[in-house]
Amino acid sequence: MRRGGPWQARRAFLLAAAGSAALPALAQVDVGRASVARNFVSADNIERAGTQQYGELMSQAKAKGALAPPGNAQLQRLRAIAQRIIPFAAQWNPRAAQWKWEVNLVGSKQINAFCMPGGKIAFFTGILDQLKLTDDEVAMVMGHEMAHALREHARARMAKNAGTGVALSITAQLLGLGQVGDMAARAGTQLISLQFSRSDESEADLVGLELAARAGYDPRAAVSLWTKMAAASKNQGGLSFLSTHPSGPDRIRTLQANVPKVERLYREAKR
Numbered sequence: 001m002r003r004g005g006p007w008q009a010r011r012a013f014l015l016a017a018a019g020s021a022a023l024p025a026l027a028q029v030d031v032g033r034a035s036v037a038r039n040f041v042s043a044d045n046i047e048r049a050g051t052q053q054y055g056e057l058m059s060q061a062k063a064k065g066a067l068a069p070p071g072n073a074q075l076q077r078l079r080a081i082a083q084r085i086i087p088f089a090a091q092w093n094p095r096a097a098q099w100k101w102e103v104n105l106v107g108s109k110q111i112n113a114f115c116m117p118g119g120k121i122a123f124f125t126g127i128l129d130q131l132k133l134t135d136d137e138v139a140m141v142m143g144h145e146m147a148h149a150l151r152e153h154a155r156a157r158m159a160k161n162a163g164t165g166v167a168l169s170i171t172a173q174l175l176g177l178g179q180v181g182d183m184a185a186r187a188g189t190q191l192i193s194l195q196f197s198r199s200d201e202s203e204a205d206l207v208g209l210e211l212a213a214r215a216g217y218d219p220r221a222a223v224s225l226w227t228k229m230a231a232a233s234k235n236q237g238g239l240s241f242l243s244t245h246p247s248g249p250d251r252i253r254t255l256q257a258n259v260p261k262v263e264r265l266y267r268e269a270k271r
């Protein structure tokens with residue numbers, strides 16, 4: 001079903017790449033450079049904090065019997081999808097080539113997923129079950145969350161928030177596990193509950209769309225994903241994914257408009 005030949009495709013790709021001033025050089029979506037504000041917080045520090053907080057959250061979940069064991073089919077599915085996307089991550093942030101990526105599944109009704117700085121990914125069973133996500137849609141969520149980490153949105157936000165006394169998050173509530181201790185809150189769990197700006201969100205949408213397309217996931221799934229999100233119950237509590245990721249006609253329209261930009265990447269991806 002490929003239009004043109006491989007030669008023409010290659011040529012169009014090179015022309016598109018040459019015409020783009022965005023980083024990375026090969027990017028098909030247009031998101032510009034990463035925020036300058038992030039330079040005020042060390043990437044090392046924030047990745048270390050992400051790793052520590054992720055470790056604490058996962059041990060809390062494990063203590064509650066809510067951490068999926070390695071043999072869990074849904075967890076294996078998530079890890080397989082991540083393995084396909086990860087090779088394309090370093091194009092967006094060279095540090096990612098050294099990240100020790102982790103993917104875990106937490107048993108919780110909440111519709112939620114995150115990727116902490118340093119490549120620490122968690123999905124909640126609620127997002128898979130309640131939205132009945134296809135692999136392509138999972139890849140869009142994962143790409144979006146990975147994009148936040150790769151574009152260092154947390155780093156930029158922490159830099160902007162520094163000194164303004166941002167309240168610590170209530171981790172246990174976020175996990176939907178009840179009171180499982182405030183250890184992570186004491187450790188300063190800002191990373192997990194950060195509210196990103198609207199421009200961070202649309203950047204994550206577009207970078208995630210491209211990451212997933214390069215990994216061979218159907219970019220049209222971004223549209224079906226956010227349509228499902230919009231239809232899902234808004235009654236998810238203050239820290240949920242739906243409250244930090246409002247899905248409206250604008251979001252869906254922007255994604256729709258960007259699908260053609262990455263369709264070729266999707267069609268040519270190895271599967």
Ligand SMILES: [Zn+2]
Binds near residue numbers: 196
């Ligand atoms: Zn987001």
